[in-house]
Amino acid sequence: DTEVTQTPKHLVMGMTNKKSLKCEQHMGHRAMYWYKQKAKKPPELMFVYSYEKLSINESVPSRFSPECPNSSLLNLHLHALQPEDSALYLCASTPLPFRDRDSGNTIYFGEGSWLTVV
């Protein structure tokens, strides 16, 4: 099983709504990530969780709130978003948080959640 599963696949929300994106992996990976991707652009890193603790926040606005309840799950809580936050949100995971040249540290992406803020 080499899957990262994201739900929902599509989400439309108003600027006053509160919603959450969910991500799940059962590969025993100990690092999980949220990326944001605009159309025809490369993904941009938002957050990194390392051993279930937030290790990197790439200066993301507080209206995005990540949560890692356990080693298999990663959530992204959304509140008071702006239309410019509409994008594809990608979850990813790696076996380890830190690069070890001798390990197969491939990063696995989920299919993404399309978010539209109206």
Add this chain to the structure above:
Amino acid sequence: TQLLEQSPQFLSIQEGENLTVYCNSSSVFSSLQWYRQEPGEGPVLLVTVVTGGEVKKLKRLTFQFGDARKDSSLHITAAQTGDTGLYLCAGAPRRGSTLGRLYFGRGTQLTVWP
């Protein structure tokens, strides 16, 4: 400043033609990954190259990692319409750095016409 320069940004060719996409940097990477992404989907890993000078083949796709581990290329032979998509190169940081902090190129949007 874009750490990885990917070119060309757009490529539109006929079925059966060959093409090459380049990914260049002034920085050294521990490894470099190539992804293909279709509209509305997440990136799908095609290959990871780790050793300088390494060449990997995946059917009609040939990937090369530069000797100095600063650049890479993707060559597609006899392109098919199913090859259409966004191709992304991503450099992984040096040993000891955060693994998931991939440095992505801007991507190459490939369109193959029948």
